[in-house]
Amino acid sequence: MKKANFKKIAVDGVVAQNPTLKLVLGTCPTLALTTMAMNGIGMGAAVTFVLICSNVLISLLRSVIPNQVRIPAFVLIIATFVTIVRLVMDKLLPDLYESLGLYLPLIVVNCIILARAESFASKNGVLASAADGLFMGLGFTLALTLMGAVREILGAGAIFGIVLWDFQIGFFASSSGAFFTYGVFIAVFSLCQSLIQKKRAKKEYQLSMASQTLDKVCATDEEVK
Amino acid sequence: MAEFIMIIVSAVFINNFVVVQFLGICPFLGVSKDFKSALGMGLAVTFVMTITCLITYPIYVYVLTPLKIEFLEIIVFIFVIASIVQMIEMALKKFSPSLYNAMGIYLPLITTNCAVLGVAELVIDEAQMISLLGISSMNMGVAVLYGLFAGLGFTLAIVIMSGLREKITRLPINKHLKGFPIAMIAACFIAMAFFVFSV
Numbered sequence: 001m002k003k004a005n006f007k008k009i010a011v012d013g014v015v016a017q018n019p020t021l022k023l024v025l026g027t028c029p030t031l032a033l034t035t036m037a038m039n040g041i042g043m044g045a046a047v048t049f050v051l052i053c054s055n056v057l058i059s060l061l062r063s064v065i066p067n068q069v070r071i072p073a074f075v076l077i078i079a080t081f082v083t084i085v086r087l088v089m090d091k092l093l094p095d096l097y098e099s100l101g102l103y104l105p106l107i108v109v110n111c112i113i114l115a116r117a118e119s120f121a122s123k124n125g126v127l128a129s130a131a132d133g134l135f136m137g138l139g140f141t142l143a144l145t146l147m148g149a150v151r152e153i154l155g156a157g158a159i160f161g162i163v164l165w166d167f168q169i170g171f172f173a174s175s176s177g178a179f180f181t182y183g184v185f186i187a188v189f190s191l192c193q194s195l196i197q198k199k200r201a202k203k204e205y206q207l208s209m210a211s212q213t214l215d216k217v218c219a220t221d222e223e224v225k
Numbered sequence: 226m227a228e229f230i231m232i233i234v235s236a237v238f239i240n241n242f243v244v245v246q247f248l249g250i251c252p253f254l255g256v257s258k259d260f261k262s263a264l265g266m267g268l269a270v271t272f273v274m275t276i277t278c279l280i281t282y283p284i285y286v287y288v289l290t291p292l293k294i295e296f297l298e299i300i301v302f303i304f305v306i307a308s309i310v311q312m313i314e315m316a317l318k319k320f321s322p323s324l325y326n327a328m329g330i331y332l333p334l335i336t337t338n339c340a341v342l343g344v345a346e347l348v349i350d351e352a353q354m355i356s357l358l359g360i361s362s363m364n365m366g367v368a369v370l371y372g373l374f375a376g377l378g379f380t381l382a383i384v385i386m387s388g389l390r391e392k393i394t395r396l397p398i399n400k401h402l403k404g405f406p407i408a409m410i411a412a413c414f415i416a417m418a419f420f421v422f423s424v
Contacts, residue, residue, distance in 0.1 A: 024405050027254065028339050032247035072307060075336075079300040087296060102246075105299050105346050109339045111251055175245055176416035183402075183409025190401045 006131050013135025019112045020143035021189040026112040029103045030144055031178040037160050040148035042096040044141025046089065046104065048134065050081045051113055055121040055133035062122045074117045075108065082107045112140060143185070151181055228360050232367065235358050236374035239423050242340050243382040244416040249340030253383050254408055256331065258394075263387035266331045267380025271373065273335050274344050276309055278372030281345040282365055302345045303336075310336045340379055344372050385415055 019025045026047070033039040054077050058065075065073045086104055089097045097104065107113065116136055121129040152158055155173030157165050171177045242248045249270065256266040281302050289295050314332045317325040335341060348354060348368040360367060389411045398407055 024254070025251075027250040028247050031250060071336075072304075075303055075307065076300065079303050083296060083299050086299070102248075102343060102346055102350075106248075106339045106343060108299055108303055109337045109342050111337060114337060174416070174420060175247070176413045176420060178247070179244075179409045179413035179416055183406040183413065186409065187399075187401045187406040190406075194401070 006128070009128065009131045010135045013132060013137075014139040014142065016193075017136075018139040018143060018189070019115075019136055020140055020147075021186055022193075023112075023115070024186065025115055026110045026140065027182070028106065029110065030147065031175075031182060032103055033100065034144060034148040034151050034178060034181070035155065035173055036099070037145050037148035037152050038096075039099055040144030040146075041141065042093070043100055043103065044137065044144050046085050046100070047107055047110065047112065047140055048137025049085055050078060050107055051116060051137045052130055052133035053081045054078045054113055054117060055129040056126055058117045058121040059124060059126045059129035065122075070122065071114075071118075074114060074122075078113050078117070079108045112136065147181055147185055150185075151177060228358075229370075231360065232358050232370050233374050234422075236371050237378040237381060238419065240357055240375075241378045241382055241419050242343070242375050243379055244412065244419045245423070246343070248343040249338050249379055252331075252334060252338055252340075253379075253386060253412070254405065256334075257383050257386040257390055257408075259391060260384065260387045262331075263383045264380070266334075267376075267383045269331045270335055270338060270340060270379055271376030273306070273310060273313065273332075274341055274376040274379075275369060275373045276313070277306055277341055277345050278348055278368045280309065281305055282348055282368040285349045286365075298346070298349070299342075302342060306341050306345070307336045340375075344375055348372065382415060382419075386412065389415070 013019075017023060020027075020030055029043050029047075033043050054074070057077050058074060061073075061077075082105060085107070086097075089100075089104065116132060120132045124132070149159055151172045152160075153164065154169050155171070155177060157163060157168045172181065236242075240246055243250065243253050252266050252270070257263045284301060284305065285295070285298060289298060289301065310332055314325075317332075348363070348371055351363045354360070354363050354367070354371070358367070358371070386408075390408060393407055393411060402410075
């Protein structure tokens with residue numbers, strides 16, 4: 001069995017293949033729940049939990065589930081974990097349960113979870129799948145919380161429910177503001193990524209040039225000797 | 226009659242599924258590149274949403290509630306939706322190949338469309354439906370009507386979006402804004418237009 005590359009899984013999940021900003025999956029809760037930063041953390045935690053559990057179970061069962069019925073089997077596994085999250089959250093965190101509302105049961109049809117089950121957990125080992133679930137969930141949580149913070153600061157003049165100032169731009173709290181903020185976030189993320197890539201390419205170029213000159217120097221050194 | 230009109234206006238415009246309630250965003254962004262496929266997707270979703278309401282509402286009210294197993298609703302609903310979609314696909318293939326060719330490729334995608342599970346979850350929440358539609362009580366007829374017109378609201382939004390995107394693709398746009406970001410910003414203006422209805 002090939003060894004799982006955990007560093008790559010972590011970087012992919014949180015940054016390089018960020019489910020919200022790069023793959024643009026699970027858009028419905030992202031748009032609907034980012035009016036408050038706290039919602040991002042709550043939704044992120046729920047999705048991360050479901051993602052880890054379903055990835056582990058699907059990875060364990062990957063040799064048992066026949067290929068033809070894998071999608072219904074995955075959906076059933078995911079639906080079971082969502083039901084667990086829903087019952088637990090209703091009991092322990094009723095306020096958060098209220099604010100997530102309809103979007104909590106809709107985790108079942110969140111494309112992130114089915115996409116990871118299909119493209120990762122059904123092909124990889126248990127530990128790697130658990131790590132993939134954790135970091136993909138973290139990437140989702142981070143993106144949602146960040147976007148929620150921006151919209152809460154601009155739209156409600158507060159952060160995590162703490163009022164900062166008495167200045168509000170209603171646009172960012174409305175549904176059109178959700179689309180606008182998400183669009184700008186994806187564009188900025190793609191811009192940052194291409195800048196980093198350019199920088200890295202430049203660095204590699206310089207390194208290769210440096211090693212070439214070093215080789216030349218060594219060669220001339222030997223000739224002199 | 227007033228209630229009937231209220232349901233239509235509320236489902237199609239005031240509480241539009243896509244731009245106000247953020248349900249079914251994935252097909253809204255994914256299948257809105259040209260007018261024809263947007264219309265096909267919209268009508269397929271409308272069809273499935275109506276039938277879903279027709280089946281899940283009685284299941285919840287007459288089976289799950291009397292047996293006190295409401296917590297199983299998510300699992301039951303997703304299975305009902307998956308089977309409905311599968312059955313519609315088989316029926317279309319058998320009886321109307323031309324319709325199947327037009328709608329067929331969108332049908333498998335509909336199972337994981339949150340608009341469908343969303344409407345099934347929404348119509349069983351009686352308190353929310355009453356505040357949303359301004360009606361006196363919830364029943365089977367209202368549930369099915371709501372499913373139908375919420376689906377038509379989805380179709381309206383996705384068709385408007387496809388028109389905008391057909392124009393956008395011809396414009397010179399910064400490469401980082403191309404694709405999803407500019408589609409989101411276009412959606413932002415559609416949302417603004419729909420916002421007028423709720424003021």
